[in-house]
Amino acid sequence: MTAVAVIGLGAMGSRVARRLLGAGHEVRVWNRTPERATDLVDGGAVAAATPAEAARGADAVLTIVADPAALQAVTEGPSGVSAGVAAGSTVIDMSTIGPAAIARLAAMLPEGTGLLDAPVLGSISEVETGSLTIFVGGPAPLVEQWTPLLGELGSAIRVGPLGAGAAAKLVANTTLFGTLGVLGEALGLADGLGLSRAAAWAVLAATPVGAQAERRREAIENGEFPPRFRLSLARKDADLILEAAETSRVDVRVTAAARTWLAEAEDAGWGGEDYAAVLAWILGRR
Ligand SMILES: NC(=O)c1ccc[n+]([C@@H]2O[C@H](COP(=O)([O-])OP(=O)(O)OC[C@H]3O[C@@H](n4cnc5c(N)ncnc54)[C@H](OP(=O)(O)O)[C@@H]3O)[C@@H](O)[C@H]2O)c1
Structure with missing residues (x-):
């Protein structure tokens, strides 16, 4: 069982969290609009007060939010992911935000934190059935480490170094x-x-x-x-x-x-x- 934080519970993120819960992982969730976490909490997820709290102690932190500004909002500052994530954890961004936002995130994270960019092709039915195509950028060993988790959501294809997925x-x-x-x-x-x-x-x-x-x-x-x-x-x-x-x-x-x-x-x-x-x-x- 892996401790996974899912940050962003929109159309895609809520389904990502539900599928990981269904696969038996320990899932912590955070969303800007907290009400969107209610069903997931009823299903066994733990709601965190901030993205930093969700990230603290998680093995993997999945972010799946609207755009680069949203990614900054959930990863930067005293309550952002970068304030809670520890060395040895991996942040996996699944939003569509482009390579520049990934480079910015890489510069924000504490030393020793892993980072993969893993945006997805496919929509809500593909998340529900675990049939997304996931374009992953990052070091090959780290991609290999997280391919089983991503495999719960679809087929992960390593397309190159960090930023290549975006x-x-x-x-x-x-x-x-x-x-x-x-x-x-x-x-x-x-x-x-x-x-x-x-x-x-x-x-x-x-x-x-x-x-x-x-x-x-x-x-x-x-x-x-x-x-x-x-x-x-x-x-x-x-x-x-x-x-x-x-x-x-x-x-x-x-x-x-x-x-x-x-x-x-x-x-x-x-x-x-x-x-x-x-x-x-x-x-x-x-
Ligand atoms: N839907 C698809 O078919 C699909 C397919 C492939 C890729 N994608 C990509 O996946 C990502 C998520 O898409 P989605 O369809 O799940 O979008 P969505 O339903 O609109 O959800 C957007 C999420 O981003 C959060 N958010 C937006 N602005 C924020 C901010 N300033 N601070 C913190 N959180 C913020 C929202 O929080 P609130 O709930 O508080 O608004 C919500 O959790 C996007 O990058 C999208 O392009 C989507």
Whole structure:
């Protein structure tokens, strides 16, 4: 049994904590909004008063919060993880926050603390079934040490040294936003040119976005996008991609354009919707 702290009990973190509890680990939890810990405490988790308290004495400290500012809020200062974590423990960040935030966290942690960046591909159903893909950055022996724990949540792939996991996640999401943008625009063009929807779906099935079209078809036709991954988080990810690309002098003009669809939808008040609702925004038919 491993003593694991889970910091951040949103859509993903609450399910991560539940799954680790189910696997028999000792789980301590902390969330900014404490009420979100109630069900987990009923299920056997121990609620901590601060992230530092949750981290104190834990073998592994998992952070899974919204964005770089949230990661700073839970890891820095007198009540943050870095104030409670001890040498020999490992902090595993599973948020999507980009390589710069991981470098900042590495500089904050006390000497002797392990750190892995382990952001995830997959959403709430993949956490529940333990079928996430987890991109892990960090020293190989440390990754090996924590692969069994991460294995409760999905398949851990070591993609390189510290920061590589955060980088890999941005690479993966670059394909996601571009694909959704292209799918929405292609369907919008089909509508504009007078193709029937039946014809449009048949055409799209024969293209490189065929699998996405099939996956999104029902939601687009019903106008219902069950919440899994908030649109505001997707916009945050697109911003992180652009920032990271600028820092490394990479031209990502297609992603920059795809980001504008997400930004427009969020600015119009759709931030709490599932990110796939951007398709409805592009099609302008909600
Ligand atoms: N949902 C998905 O399908 C999915 C898939 C892959 C990766 N991710 C990534 O996983 C991370 C978590 O996503 P999620 O869907 O679980 O998000 P979420 O449901 O919106 O939860 C966000 C979490 O971050 C906390 N938080 C936000 N700002 C904070 C601050 N300033 N200080 C302390 N805590 C703060 C929230 O606390 P409160 O409860 O107090 O608001 C909550 O625990 C994100 O980086 C996201 O991009 C999500």
